Amino acid sequence: MFELKSFYTCDNLLRQLALWRADDRCRPVLLTPYVQSEDLEKQKKWAERITSSESEFFFYIFDNNVLVGYCALIKVKMVPSNAELSILIDPDKARRGYGTKAIRWLLGVAFEELGLNCVYSEVYANTERHKFFEKFFTFDGTIRARKFWKGKFYDSRMYSILKNEFFLDKL
Ligand SMILES: CC(C)(COP(=O)(O)OP(=O)(O)OC[C@H]1O[C@@H](n2cnc3c(N)ncnc32)[C@H](O)[C@@H]1OP(=O)(O)O)[C@@H](O)C(=O)NCCC(=O)NCCS
Secondary structure, three states: EEEEEEOOOOOOHHHHHHHHHHHOOOHHHHHOOOOOOHHHHHHEEEEEHHOOOOEEEEEEEEEEEEEEEEEEEEEEOOOEEEEEEEEEEEEHHOOOHHHHHHHHEEEEEEEEHHOEEEEEEEEEOOOOHHHOOOOOOOOEEEEHHHHHHHHEEEEEHHHEEHHHHHHHOOO
C-alpha cells in the first residue's frame, strides 16, 4: 500500500534519508554540493525543527511499509499563498511511479488542505530531472548560475502550478 506520513523522529528512517542524500545519484539535485553529515544527533535536531515548523511540511513516502522517499512543502507562505516543493525518491526505486503519486498527493495537501494558490519548484539544469517536473508544472523561466557542480555553474529551471490548474487537471 502506498502512503505518505508526516515526519516523525525515527533513527532508522533518518539514517536512510542521510544515506540517500549522500548518494552520488542524488547529490546533483541537492542544494549543497557537499556530502551531508550522517551524524544521527544532527539529523534528529533537523527532524525536530521541521516537525515543529509552521512553514515546512515533510512527509515520508512508504510502499508496503518500506520507505521509498520523502517529499515536502517548504517556505510555505500564507501571504502571498505559495510554497516550494521538494522531493527525493530512493535512487534504487526511481521510475516506478512513486514520484508521480507523491506529487499528486502533496499538491492535494497544498491546494485543498492549506488552500495555497501556487506551488513552485527549482530544478538544476545539471540533470534531466526537469522532464519529471514538466509533467505537472509550467516552466516559468531560468535563473542563471544557481548550482555549482563538479567545477561548473549550472542554471536553475523554475516550474510552478497554480491552484486552478490542479483542479482543472483533476476533472
Ligand atoms: C526525479 C524523481 C523525483 C522522479 O521520481 P520517480 O518516482 O523516479 O518518477 P516517476 O516514476 O513518477 O516518473 C514519471 C516520469 O517522469 C519522467 N522522469 C522521472 N525521472 C526522470 C529523470 N531522472 N530523467 C528524465 N525523466 C524523468 C519520465 O517521463 C517518467 O516516466 P517514464 O519512467 O515512464 O519515462 C526521483 O527519481 C528522484 O528524486 N530522484 C533523485 C535523484 C534524481 O533526481 N536523479 C536524476 C538525475 S538525472
